[in-house]
Amino acid sequence: MSNTAKFKLSTLAVLAAALMSSVTAAQAAVTVLGWPGGSEETALRAVVDDYNGQANVADADKVELLFFSRDGFYDKLQADMAAGSDAFDLNLLATYAIGRYAPYMEPVDLGPDAVTTFGDSVLKTMQFDGKQYGVPTDLSLHFMYYRKDLVAALMADDAAKAKYAEISEKYLGKKLEPKDPNDWTWDDWAATALYFSKDVNAESPVRYGTVLQMKNLLFNMMVFQSLPRSYGGDWMDASGAITVDSDAYRTGLEMYKMLYDAGASPRDSLSYEYAETNAAFGSGQTATALQWNAAAGELTDPEKSPAVADNVGIVAPPAGPDGRADHIHGLGLGLNKNAKNKEGAIKFLKWMATESAALDYAKNGGSPALAPAVVAKIAAERPDLVQLGQFADAYGYVMTGGTSAKALSVYELQAKEFTGYWSGQQTLDEALARTKAGMEELLK
Amino acid sequence: MNSIKNLDWKLLNTPLVVFLLLFLGFPVIVNLYYSLSEVSFQTLRAPELTGFGNYLTVLTDPAFWQASWFSLRFGVVTAVAECALGLCLAIFLAPLIEKHSALMAPLMLPLMVAPAMVGLMYRLVLHEFVGPVPYYLYEWFGNSPSFLNAESAFWTLSVVETLQWTPFAFLLFYMAYEAIPDEVRQAAQIDGAGPFQRLFYIDLPLMAPTLIIAAFIRFIDGFRVFDNVYTLTGSGPGGSTTSLPIYIYEAFFKQGAIGKAVAASVVLFLASFSVLFGLNWLSGRRKGATK
Structure with missing residues (x-):
């Protein structure tokens, strides 16, 4: 084999190795399919930046964001999930669509912080058949x-x-x-x-x-x-x-x-x-x-x-x-059954359920429904979140059959x-x- | 020699045949199977064959006929309006464009905008509180009509579609008009034909094939309208602006009734194919008669 040929082969091998490693890195990242536009996207982008900036988050678990357009969002999501897509590890979840997407998702354990941060009634907006399918991010009423x-x-x-x-x-x-x-x-x-x-x-x-x-x-x-x-x-x-x-x-x-x-x-x-x-x-x-x-x-x-x-x-x-x-109508993030990086995805979900992450999300324009002790910490900056919590607590309801498929x-x-x-x-x-x-x- | 030519012909056609089988044949077979099955997103890979129930559901669904009537009306109204306007513009503007061909560019601008964007644009333009049209109507007349209620939505949508696609008809008609040799018009003029006689006995008959083709293309486009209607009014109050493609889309995605949606699209395909077959047959007869 001539030197030129050897050089070409080794260059090719280096390029292939680089390509493989970049593909592996891309696969290892946690991809989140979020709700596009509006305050939800702004808040999610901000907290993801904060999460990725933490020293204890490995490169392989850094979060990347993915957005469809709002028009027909749920239809596109359903088509993707039914086709077994693994293009995202975590996806948007809504109270009234949990039954529709549950067959393509996996229940998650959010850890003990979740109850302290959100309270039981808000966590229930992300439950189906008694199982927790996601972390609540925004509550709409x-x-x-x-x-x-x-x-x-x-x-x-x-x-x-x-x-x-x-x-x-x-x-x-x-x-x-x-x-x-x-x-x-x-x-x-x-x-x-x-x-x-x-x-x-x-x-x-x-x-x-x-x-x-x-x-x-x-x-x-x-x-x-x-x-x-x-x-x-x-x-x-x-x-x-x-x-x-x-x-x-x-x-x-x-x-x-x-x-x-x-x-x-x-x-x-x-x-x-x-x-x-x-x-x-x-x-x-x-x-x-x-x-x-x-x-x-x-x-x-x-x-x-x-x-x-x-x-x-x-x-x-x-x-x-x-x-x-x-x-009441909750939005949240849940785990895709076909996720490529389940471990990293669950880590991010658990972090989102902590008080500091929820307050970070609220400060950046999100509308999480927080437990009274938690919302008190942000009442001066976001007085509307106090009303949100009060109204949800006093008057919130879901119609019978409202979370069915x-x-x-x-x-x-x-x-x-x-x-x-x-x-x-x-x-x-x-x-x-x-x-x-x-x-x-x-x-x- | 003939057998070699025959082999060449087969070889040359192979890519086209493979392409058609892959990209048309396979989906058609899957669609036909789905249309005869009980299938949802959960059972997408394991549909259960049930017979012609989906076709019966579609054909006995008043919403299907309502959507068909909307599509038919919309297709006819917009095709006629676009062709009439396009023809007038082509004839009246021909002398001007002949001298200043750059004028063609701004006239073609509406064709450059995606139909969904046109729908969104008019959602803003017609909004009572932020849109320029209601604003000036209030300024000048102290009132503004409803553009998108159940009674007026059809006509508003038709106008929006016509404004966007008239340039297409205009372009075709202008080319056909310009293709008529001047000698023919001059000969008619020497024979004493006035402008209207030249239009009706020379120009329009010679432009007839283009007129028919343009009307047919515009009818098909209007009949299968989706984007601008969906972004402007959705399926409309009580489903009043549901075209056939919107009916199929909603059955598929909103109701998860995949079998029903596919059966409706098969019915639409058969209807379109019948129209095409009929036109082809008529064209064949016309050719035969002129030989």
Whole structure:
């Protein structure tokens, strides 16, 4: 063999070895598939940097992040997991999708720190069939946002109160007086929304009394759900019978339709979701909005929402005959059954369950639901997390059947049928009958 | 000699045949099998053969027919609108573009934008509180209509689609218009034909094959619309803006009803194939008649 040939061969061997070692290193890293965009991605990036910067984290266990787009995220995740993908070790997990993804995941033991950091009720948002499938990162529920200046002016003006009573009698069949939003029932909220709508009250200082998220989208059904729930609504009873065709759901659906038809919500509300709702409320032309807690940062930031930021009040969703109800929905990270680096992945999950990591995540914009003793340590910086914990503790609920494998499909079904009713394409009876039949098929 | 040529022909065709078998034949067989099976994401690798139940489910599902009607209407309305506008633009702008060919570039810009981006863009443009269209309507008329409620969403979506794809029809028609020899028009003019007579008896008949092909391509594109509709209105209130591809997508991913979704796509494939076969047959008859 000539020298040139020897040189070529040895160069090739060195290159091959380098390639192999880089592949091994890449395989050894822990890859996390996170929830893209928004505060969740920002917070996750920050805590991952902190984790990777620790001296006791081996190079082989450093965390790398991977993001899909939000559109169709759960569908893409399901397709990947069903195909046995090992492109990520840890993946996003949501309360209402645990049953759907559990067959492709492995339960994890988060260690004793987890209970101290989050508390039992929050850990349960990541459990399925009694097993812990992930570490909770963010808790989502809904706040009732309202304009403090508008409500204060209404409550201080006798003529306005008389008009309010007149409107509530016309639309709700009873004379109501304006109340502090902390004491609102759904009727009080509806009367306020009607009063502040130009189509109902030409003197209203804003165009609309509320902004309803009515797009045919599963997340909008989560926002709506708390209304029927506070009237005693549920998906199924103890025997497993579907109970969606109930007075509670009828009341909620009719109230939304009445408000939309009366012009209390923007005309394009049937295409509205999270972003549109923020834009409507942030424009200063809307008096109230039932919206995700994640919007609090944007709506109270004078730079992002200059028209309203100084006057935004936040309370829990209004009460019904069964009290208040707030739909909780947890996001977290869980272990892929086909993970290539399970040991490293579990190490990261356990670290995420520690108090310091959870506080780090919260400081960087995440919305973890923390145990009272832990949240107290960050209350000055993140007062919204205190409300988050309080509301979750006092009013949080999950519908019966809400963590089953077909829970997301139930929301999809409701979104289709309920928006069909709100848009006038079918009657309430038809919408509820179809929803009931579909849910019986999905939850049998 | 003939047998050598025959062998060459077979050898030359082999890559194409292998490609078609791999990338079309295999998925078709898998799809057919899935469409006759009970299959979900959990049983993706072990589907259970059940017969024609999925086809029955699809064909008796009112939502399937609602989606088919939406796709058909959308395909026809947008194809007609795009071709009509494209033809007008091609004829009226031809003298101008002949002198300033650079004008063609800005006219083609809408084609450069991904349809999903167009949907997102109009979601912003039409938003009552941040969109420029409602803003100016409020400024000028004190009010703005609903663009995306159940009644108006179809027409809004049609306008959005037409605005994006009219340049495509325009491009084809402009090329066809320019390909007509000037001598023919001049001869007609000498014979006393006026502008409208030249348009209806010279230009349009000579452009007819391009007109038909463009209308057909635009109809197919409109019929299978997904991206911009999905990003702008989703499947719409009560499923009112569900096109057939959206119906299939939702059955597959949202409901996890893989058998039903695949059966619907097989029905769509058969319908499309029938239309193509019919057109081919008509074209064959036309050729035969002109010989």
